[in-house]
Amino acid sequence: MTAVAEPRAVRRETPPVLAFLGRRILGGILALFVASIVIFVALNILPGNPASVILGRNATPAAERVLTQRMHLDRPATTRYADWLGGFAHADLGISAVSLAQGQRTSVWQQISGPLKNSAILAAIAALFMIPLSIGLGVIGPIFPGKPVDHMISIFSLAAIALPEFVTGSLLIGIFFVALDWLPPVALVPPGGSPLDNPSELVLPVLTLLFASLAAGVRMVRAGMTEVLQTEYVQTARLNGVGERRVLWRYALRNALAPSVQVLAQNLQWLIGGIIITENVFAYPGIGTELVNAVQTRDVTVVQSVAMLIAVVYVVINLLADLVVMLLVPKLREPA
Amino acid sequence: MSAVQTAPVIRVDDLSIRLQTGEPVVAGVSFEVLPGEIVGLVGESGSGKTTTALSLLGYTRPGVVIDGGTVEVGGESVIDRDGRALRGLRGKTVSYVPQDPGGALNPSMRIGGAIMDVLRAHRAGAGSDESIRSALERVELGSDPRFAHRYPHQLSGGQQQRVTIAMACVCDPPVAVLDEPTTGLDVLTQDRILAELRRLRDEDGMAMVYVTHDLAVVAQMADRIIVMYAGRIVENGPAAEVIERPRHPYTRALVEAIPDFRHPRALRGIGGVSVGVGDWPDGCAFAPRCQHQQLRCHEALPVLEETVPGHHVRCMRWMELDLHDRDLPVGRASRAAAAAPPLLAVSGLEARYRSNRSGHPAVAAVSFTVEPGRCVALVGESGSGKTTIGRCIAGLHVPAAGTIAFDGAAVAGHARQRPLEVRRRIQIVFQNPFESLNPRQRVRSSIVRPLRILRRLSRAEAEREVGELLERVQLPARLGDRFPVELSGGERQRVAIARALAAQPDLLICDEVTSALDVSVQAAVLELLQELQRELHLSMLFITHNLGVVACVADTVLVLDQGRLCETGAVGDVLASPSHDYTRRLLAAAPCLPDGAV
Amino acid sequence: MRARFRFLHSRSGAIGFGIVVFVLLVAILGPYFAPHDPRAPVGLPLSGPSGKAPLGTDFLGRDVLSRLLYGGRSVIGFAAAATVLAYAVGMSIGLAAGYSRSLIDPALMRTVDVMLAFPPLLFLLVLIAGAGTSIAVLVIGVAAIQAPGISRIVRTATLEVSTRGYVEAGIARGERAFAVIGREVLPNILAPVLVDAGLRFTYSILIIASVNFLGLGLQPPNSDWALMISENRTYIQLNPWAVLVPAAMIGLLTIGINLTGDAIARSLGRSYVPRTTRSVVG
Secondary structure (H helix, E strand, C coil), X not given: CCCCCCCCCCCCCCCHHHHHHXXXXXXXXXXXXXXXXXXXXXXXXXXXXXXXXXXXXXXXXHHHHHHHHHCCCCCCHHHXXXXXXXXXXXXXXXXXXXXXXXXXXXXXXXXXXHHHHHHHHXXXXXXXXXXXXXXXXXXXXXXXXXXXXXXXXXXXXHHHHHCCHHHHHHHHHHHHHHHCCCCCCCCCCCCCCCHHHCCHHHHHHHHHHHHHHHHHHHHHHHHHHHHHHCCHHHHHHHHCCXXXXXXXXXXXXXXXXXXXXHHHHHHHHHHHHHHHHHHHHHCCCCHHHHXXXXXXXXXXXXXXXXXXXXXXXXXXXXXXXXXXXXXXXXXXXXXX | CCCCCCCCCEEEEEEEEEEXXXXXXXXXXXXXXXXXXXXXXXXXXXXXXXXXXXXXXCCCCCCEEEEEEEEEECCEECCCCCHHHHHHHECCCEEEECCCXXXXXXXXXXXXXXXXXXXXXXXXXXXXXXXXXXXXXXXXXXXXXXXHHCCHHHXXXXXXXXXXXXXXXXXXXXXXXXXXXXXXXXXXXXXXHHHHHHHHHHHHCCEEEEEECXXXXXXXXXXXXXXXXXXXXXXXXXXXXXXXXXXXXXXXXXXXXXCCCCCCCCCCCCCCCCCCCCCCCCCCCCHHHCCXXXXXXXXXXXXXXXXXXXXXXXXXXXXXXXXXXXXXXXXXXXXXXXXXXXXXXXXXXXXXXXXXXXXXXXXXXXXXXECCCCEEXXXXXXXCCHHHHHHHHHCCCCCCEEEEEECCEECCCCXXXXXXXXXXXXXXXXXXXXXXXXXXXXXXXXXXXXXXXXXXXXXXXXXXXXXXXXXXXXXXXXXXHCCHHHCCHHHHHHHHHHHHHHCCXXXXXXXXXXXXXXXXXXXXXXXXXXXXXXXXXXXXXXXXXXXXXXXXXXXEEEEEECXXXXXXXXXXXXXXXXXXXXXXXXXXXXXXXXXXXX | CHHHHHHHHCHHHHHHHHHHHHHHHHHHHHHHHCCCCCCCECCCCCCCCCCCCCCCECCCCEEHHHHHHHCHHHHHHHHXXXXXXXXXXXXXXXXXXXXXXXXXXXXXXXXXXXXXCCCHHHHHHHHHHHHCCCHHHHHHHHHHHHHHHHHHHHHHHHHHHHCXXXXXXXXXXXXXXXXXXXXXXXXXHHHHHHHHHHHHHHHHHHHHHHHXXXXXXCCCCCCCHHHHHHHHHHHCCCCCHHHHHHHHHHHHHHHHHHHHXXXXXXXXXXXXXXXXXXXXXX
């Protein structure tokens, strides 16, 4: 009795990876489009004249008229929206409204390029530590269940995930500055300088960022690893004598990585959110501080463009994560 | 025990396994497996067969420990072995074929790599394309040279299982442990895999321990059968003997409970419920359910005694009982076709899968009728469309084309659009007993609902009827106060039937209602359904893949293949002389007991 | 039903629950026990613990203990309101998407996906930039952030439960969608939803506290734990209690909720395995 081979025909069309990428990019662009509308609407359509809000106490009718004109607020909303998006695509992020109120014309890009760089450095350093630590700490626990290292990691992640960055930051300052005087409580960077000039300033901010994002990452990687270790294929491999090291590496870890990647992507996004707070705690001149200042002063142009920028970074990270997951999970490479 | 003095490849002596909390799972198990012998390890849920089989690999599930006794594989003990030595044995001396092949293969590894891993684990540096190719050829997958580059999800269920068998054979172990390897497969695929396994034994002399709950399957495969109940061996002997001349009442009852399409007869289930871990009674564990029980059976545990050389049984009364020539319930009298107009008339039914895949539809151009008081069986493999047809009739799936006429009038596709009377008169019972009842409601509430909605009874009237309905399905009325989680699978299925009967239907659709149940419970539920059909003059649409059940339960049968109707006719005619090729293949592949049994 | 309080049997569950109850009591009943008016100075700024002010004074000389006792209501109250609103919206969307197998599902979920692609804190800041700071903006903003995630979880659970026999039995009886969802679906998706609820509430608290900390939420001179931390942190050397105690309260609350949530998840997980129990008849 001969076996009937039943191969699934692999159709010769667009390779699924490219099709998948294409779909995702399209989806990302759509999401950014919707995000831009949301941002624009929130800032410009809501009741209240932005000009008068910015001027605050100095809001004389004359000053308002001048500012309104300078901010192009007299033009219809759709035109303003189109102008903004068009400019954004060409890396022209507009003119700071607050500067307009003060009679100057500071371009938003000029204003935020320095802080952007600073934030990028901070985020990069934190991410550099977070990714391997998340994976490492996450997989160790289920490999040695019940042992002390497992408990310690579990307790740490439980505690750390509960604390917001400003609490962690303040506590860290309390320990390392107030009590021990080892590290500075603020991370000031002179304009034009680089945060890397004074590394000790970066330690506490990075630690603060790591705390919250690590905890979430470790918990999810743990859960993924535990689940994978209980699968039938891991058991079958063991029962057929495959060595434990090979089983852990190629059967367990390899299949736990895919969901972990998605988790880590989420965490990188969380990192971005955490940066805003952390920069504030340590007075670090990054884009988060810029954003908060802009919100406080109602500088709508700055808020608009910075928010959009951050949304773009978010979407790009998501895309990259999806791509990595696809490389790790062969099943996704098939046409659906 | 064996006449020939060859060393057994597996020797188990007085094995006992218990939970970490103390309850025994397996006790006093002793048996041998000779080289080239296929031993069938048979039992129902709670029998301990899987735990015993896994212990042959030195493995116990978490929370389970081996308490005592010896297990020797290839002359070496597997108990109290450290990791390294155990790994050396696994795959090389004794290997493992799992139940669910889809889940047992690493989804991110090509199958060539998976086979290579097993090779490399035992012969360092071994494993070339050649050796993988020959491993695949052994299971008849060698025709396509690129096959080894595929991922598991690109294979069919049958191919996946062949790959796991290839992995288990690649190091030429003298014995393999197979844990229900064909349970999840279609009958036709199952048949091929069984043939494959027999060939491996014939050509390579590999011994096997084949764990299953299906006596019919093991009857075709095994040289020797071991029957387990409540963690102990109750019968152990040559396969033909055990099936044709069983000495233990449980074995006899199991054989009787298996529907055989060549000798249709009314089924008789085993009363009572399977004994679970921690519930072992004093004395013989089967005694409470046994027809031949006596006081002494409850007082002391019977020991394994030899009836004829090579055949052992654990029963106090084996010498007195003659189980072979018992009064067998007579087969269904086939009734003359009723002259009444059909209750249900399906014409040109067509239905699509929900995902709207263009390709072949789930159901295509199916027409049939169900007369009042008759039972029509829909038979086919998975993907044949039989369940979809049942759901269309129940109003759960809107057909793409065709008409369904009930009692002369066409009915709408969706239940919500049907008049109350139609909704009441057509009822359905589903396959999975663990999902048919709302876990958050007491059994009573689940039954009251149709009484109030479909028969418009008041709350007081409805509550009164619940007790009657439960008794009609042979459950005590007080079960109404329980939650579904407290009931066994068989009980839940009976409650689902009671819920369906509450509406006083004329047509009952049974969608594989016994497929998820143990064999003994299956027979009991089928028995109940037959009784109900007679008493209440119900029409039934019985959906199943088991031809034996069809023979015992139905009047007319429809054979479906991939959504199309292949053949239809009276059950006796179709099964005795099928006219369609597909039907013939199904009949040939269906596992059945040897002629001497029953 | 009896399983509901089983989570209390585990040690971590009991500890977590105890912590949560403690913090909630402080927040809700605190104002009745405060020795001083939280807005009135009672001594020199940033002085240490004394008889009058057991936890010292803050940077304006106000009693830290009194401000602490008054400070929980705002954060927890707003977070609770926002979470409840988020659930009302999120569950409706999730149930509708998961139950109807029509085009409603992908349409709703694409929208939800887009909203999930947006960084939460950023969204809140943008909203505040546009509409100003007010309780309404905070509550609606946080609800809008949480609702998409909730609808995802509810949809997944609904999809899974909708295929079960008892739901289909209801549909076959011709019951209206609302009846089936209410009786058969909703009680059986509560388990995963409840587990998620704890984490969501925690996140609401954290995000509102973060916004307050940035000075963009509740404005001084209100007493609020997060505000206290932000106002006093530059002077942490002089009176660390003004920062550490409110920080500890927030931390304890979130840790407690997480512990309890984990314990609930474990206890519910166990009771969901169908057991073949010893029973009366076969």
